[in-house]
Amino acid sequence: MRFLLLLTLVLLGTPAGLIKAQFSGDVLGGQLSIVLDPQYPGPRDLVTATLDDYSLDAGGATIAWFIDQQFIPGSENKRSISFTAGDVGSKTKIEARLTSINGQTMVATQSIKPLYVDIIIEPQTYTPIFYAGRALPIYGSTVFLTALVGTATSLANNSEYTYNWKLNDKTLGGGSIRGGNKISLMVPHGRSNIVTLSVADFNGQTVARRLIEIPSVDIDVQFYEISTLYGIAHKTVGDSLNLIGNSTTIKAVPYNLDLRSVGGDLFTEWQIDGLKQKNTGSDPFEITVYGQGGGLTNITFKVRNLSELLQGDENSFQIQS
Structure with missing residues (x-):
């Protein structure tokens, strides 16, 4: 009380x-x-x-x-x-x-006050011209990133904003950069990496933030048959191919191969029934296979970037002649 x-x-x-x-x-x-x-x-x-x-x-x-x-x-x-x-x-x-x-x-x-922000991802890896999808990054490859900031009617002047890029919480480019809407990164270890972009105005006030995932995949070798009449087929050979005629030409396509390795320290090898084949053509990714008079022939292709030993793959298929 x-x-x-x-x-x-x-x-x-x-x-x-x-x-x-x-x-x-x-x-x-x-x-x-x-x-x-x-x-x-x-x-x-x-x-x-x-x-x-x-x-x-x-x-x-x-x-x-x-x-x-x-x-x-x-x-x-x-x-x-x-x-x-x-x-x-x-x-x-x-x-x-x-x-x-x-x-x-x-x-x-x-x-x-919403602000339009989009990020264009450009992995510097290989896909064939007929492929409808997009290239994917692999460990050690380069990825170009471009941020697009806009209003209701047009893209903004990049110099109006300061950009801060981070990869897995590690700052890229040395820190925030006025007008720095473009940056490149090298893909680190791990199957998934997170890029964070923070956009600030002239007053240093953060006005937008976006997070994107940068995956890390493997090189994926696929085989395509080449026709002298129609060129390269757009359908993969798969596990086996029936040989029509005396011979066929096969092209190995290393999806997601680091573009820097092409013409560089790149190892390629064809094998027929386990025997290494000498490359007599101008394209190390192509081979002409001749019929063996019946039975199965095993075809193997290997590729590896000797500058980045984790960038490599091999694949095989069989030809029924």
């Missing part, structure tokens, strides 16, 4: 402004904020806003959410809400109001 009487006297003798200050700090014991996921949404991204009041003594308080000063129906007493970000250049204000059992209110706000 003495404690309740003392507390009543203190509150009655305290100005209203000081009571509110105590509510936002001393009485509740902390601050109120909104956490966004993703932290820097892109245009039309699905965004989750979560109220962070764990440092507050806010037992019994009510919660209400507003977007652009409009109350969100059904958001009462929810710790998080989800919504769709606006288009490029639009601005959205998110507001959370926490009201204590005494009727005092704390307000937390966040603003979203």
